[in-house]
Amino acid sequence: xxxxxxxxxxxxxxxxxxxxxxxxxxxxxxxxxxxxxxxxxxxxxxxxxxxxxxxxxxxxxxxxxxxxxxxxxxxxxxxxxxxxxxxxxxxxxxxxxxxxxxxxxxxxxxxxxx
Amino acid sequence: xxxxxxxxxxxxxxxxxxxxxxxxxxxxxxxxxxxxxxxxxxxxxxxxxxxxxxxxxxxxxxxxxxxxxxxxxxxxxxxxxxxxxxxxxxxxxxxxxxxxxxxxxxxxxxxxxxxxxx
Numbered sequence: 001x002x003x004x005x006x007x008x009x010x011x012x013x014x015x016x017x018x019x020x021x022x023x024x025x026x027x028x029x030x031x032x033x034x035x036x037x038x039x040x041x042x043x044x045x046x047x048x049x050x051x052x053x054x055x056x057x058x059x060x061x062x063x064x065x066x067x068x069x070x071x072x073x074x075x076x077x078x079x080x081x082x083x084x085x086x087x088x089x090x091x092x093x094x095x096x097x098x099x100x101x102x103x104x105x106x107x108x109x110x111x112x113x114x
Numbered sequence: 115x116x117x118x119x120x121x122x123x124x125x126x127x128x129x130x131x132x133x134x135x136x137x138x139x140x141x142x143x144x145x146x147x148x149x150x151x152x153x154x155x156x157x158x159x160x161x162x163x164x165x166x167x168x169x170x171x172x173x174x175x176x177x178x179x180x181x182x183x184x185x186x187x188x189x190x191x192x193x194x195x196x197x198x199x200x201x202x203x204x205x206x207x208x209x210x211x212x213x214x215x216x217x218x219x220x221x222x223x224x225x226x227x228x229x230x231x232x
Contacts, residue, residue: 032218034220036223042225042226043118043205043223043224043225043226044157044205044207044223045223046220046221046222049220051218088154090157098170100145100162100164100169100170101147101159101162101169101170101172102147102159102221103159104149104156104157104158104159105156106155106156107155107156107157
């Protein structure tokens with residue numbers, strides 16, 4: 001069975017500083033990894049994905065994520081945070097052995113202070 | 115840009131009543147999903163649907179729930195005999211273009227239906 005863990009309920013960063021939101025996963029097949037963002041009272045918005053190839057993937061709004069197979073991690077990063085990045089972030093995984101569902105982590109609330 | 119649309123945005127129902135949540139997935143997508151989110155917390159997988167049948171379902175998706183694609187565009191979630199604990203935000207999603215492997219594609223989500231059972 002596949003699972004995703006986001007160990008931090010909340011991450012607080014000052015504007016202009018780099019940010020990292022952590023994610024680890026467990027799958028039985030090959031992992032296909034995603035990050036989504038949710039703004040208040042809105043749906044889930046796709047940010048980026050890792051399928052294969054380069055371990056560093058770039059996505060929307062200046063976000064990037066690094067796939068680390070040995071540590072089974074897929075941490076979300078941004079070099080310089082903006083106040084507008086404040087939102088709820090979800091890591092998600094699709095297992096190649098059970099490709100018909102995407103499982104989400106518990107979410108991390110990112111707060112960027114001015 | 116194509117998007118997933120859900121109606122209604124907010125549904126209030128009395129306990130024990132049946133509700134139908136409606137979704138129009140992105141038109142050329144092949145996989146459809148329902149998820150729920152309670153109080154802005156974890157997003158829980160309910161069911162996936164492909165080729166007019168359920169592909170996979172979670173333990174949450176018991177006999178109280180059913181899904182249907184009654185025509186070429188709509189995808190519905192029916193909840194029978196609603197309970198207080200069914201109150202949640204329900205999200206529909208779709209993914210998978212013809213000719214592409216399903217696991218290469220992300221799911222696109224609608225804005226959700228907030229279900230309140232009173």
